[in-house]
Amino acid sequence: MVIPVFPRVSIIILNWNGWRDTVECLESLYRITYPSYDVILVDNASKDDSIERIKEYVEGKIEVNSKFFNYSPYNKPIKVFEISEDEARQGKFNKPLYEKYDVNRRLILIRNKGNYGFAGGNNVGIKFALSVLNPEYVLLLNNDTIVDKRFLDELVKVAESDEKLGIVGPKIYYYDYYGRNDIIWSSGGSIHWWLVWVYSSNKTGVRDSEEDLLPEDVEWISGAALMMNTKYFRWLNPNYFFGNEDVELGINARQKGLRVVYVPKSKVWHKVGVSRKKAKVSVKVFEGYFKFIKANFPLLIYIYQILINTLLIPLRAMRNKDLAMFYYLLSKFRIN
Template identity: 40%
Template sequence: MYPKVSIIILNWNGWKDTIECLESLFQINYQNYNVILVDNGSEDNSLEKIREYCKGKLSIKSDFFKYNSNNKPLLLIEYSKNESEVLQYEKQEIIDLKSDSNLTIIKCKKNNGFAEGSNIGIRHAMKYINPNYILLLNNDTVVDKEFLEKLVDFAEKENKAGVVGSKTYFYDTPNTIQNSWNKINFYNGKIFSAGYGELDKEINKEIVKTDYVSGVCFLIKRDLLKKIGLLDPAYFAYWEDLDYSMRAKLAGYDCYYIPEAKIWHKVSQSSKKFSDFTTYLDTRNMIWFMKTYANTKQYFVFFTYFFVFRFFIISGSIIICHKNFKNFKAFFNGVLDGIKLA
């Protein structure tokens, strides 16, 4: 008997990545899941292209799988954000559909960010589907056929497992690790992922209790959701996965890395360019997170380290090396707002 899993994927102007992710999901071995796609106010032709994919009019070429036309057309169920929250009930015949035969789309008028966009999907799933687990999955990923079975099998056996995550490889270099188990240094605000940028090794092949699970692939147990609630929408994007992992641990649950659950993520190893908005959010949320979860001694050391050393290193890199004054303004505003929010 497979526990029910609702998989939440966000799309924002990224239909090409999204349909490759969907196709890989519809080919997994797990037998009891549904997929909810939250479109975060896309301004391109994402919805049109995703509808074409569901009709079987848009095939996908991928190095990770062969396109399957046998399950097309998919039954497509579309709701506006408001409709998704005021339904009287979801039809039982929809809930009982074969996992690889249907897709639910929730259409938002604006970009709600990762945190609230995910919450929109979670609220719909919890109210109308009542799954045993929620899986948050980035749209720019491709999954192994057994990834969900490996995640759920462990979560079912380990009662204290509240959040469970996969081994994540770089999409472009499929045997190079992007994320595994993670550590948070509360004295300097830096985070560490074991094996990042390295070829897969034995050190990354054991199940590990981790400080946090990356939001790229984030399996949440229903009991935990009922106990601590949804993601914090104030984060908008970045660090919300660390925040939720910490809240889970404070509620008596643990976070785990499962190496046999494998996915591939389209993140460039060489890309160092952050948008101004990304720089702002990453800076603000990091300071906010540290203030929330570091103890008094840790936060004092972090605060001192940041303003005596790290602030000037980052500022110098942005202004002198990159000559990007707009990005520096975003960084500076992130620092100010992080302190205010904290």
């Protein structure tokens, strides 16, 4: 009799002033069918009462309402293993005690001292997972997502099918698209240097199809739900505060001869725009974008991107009420 082997997956969720979304995400995670996972919640120095509210949720004091599932009191309380950022970076952790709890009855909570953005915040969780838990895979998951019960089974099944598979990602739907939840937001992504934004998600706005079942090679996977093989990837580029790191991972994977694959049988729903609204598309975001272009594309494309974005930035600045973006792009005419 062959005993099935389930590779360990460390799931990292980043929270910043968003406990309501986070507890709905956690409630969906704690009902998945995959038997070997960790949930690592990294708080990026929230200024609201996120920590207190999340602790109330795991104690069973807050019932989570969602159109995707019914709240379950049967796995509460969930044991919280709370550690500081310094302890996480040093790998200080009571792993023997942690391992005594069932996967759906435990939560690792890391409290960062500052808001390090998406890449910096996740890197604290990634470093901790690799040094203490030794997972075969790390899964980055936005706190404003809801997961299907079998989403992780499907990701791991495909990831284990080819040793040259470096990154996999699910089919991501809009959480609510004018009352519908079967409209695709991302099925992996493509890169087009001539567009205003050089990368785009595939099939955005398309209604789901029963024919969309086979894994597909793509150029990048959205960081909203991205699983990477820890043999090949061990951190995100900290130069990007918010955005671009997922696309660069895809570029790096392909440069290493690895595959990046979209897995349509794995399903996630995303509250699109929630994180970006909180981050406020600003100088930090644009600065990261141009660092990404400069690092990964020829100089002519870098210049083209500056020009085309500068022409369109007044509209974005008015929409976002952020004139700092306009002044920032003007400064980029001085190519360093």
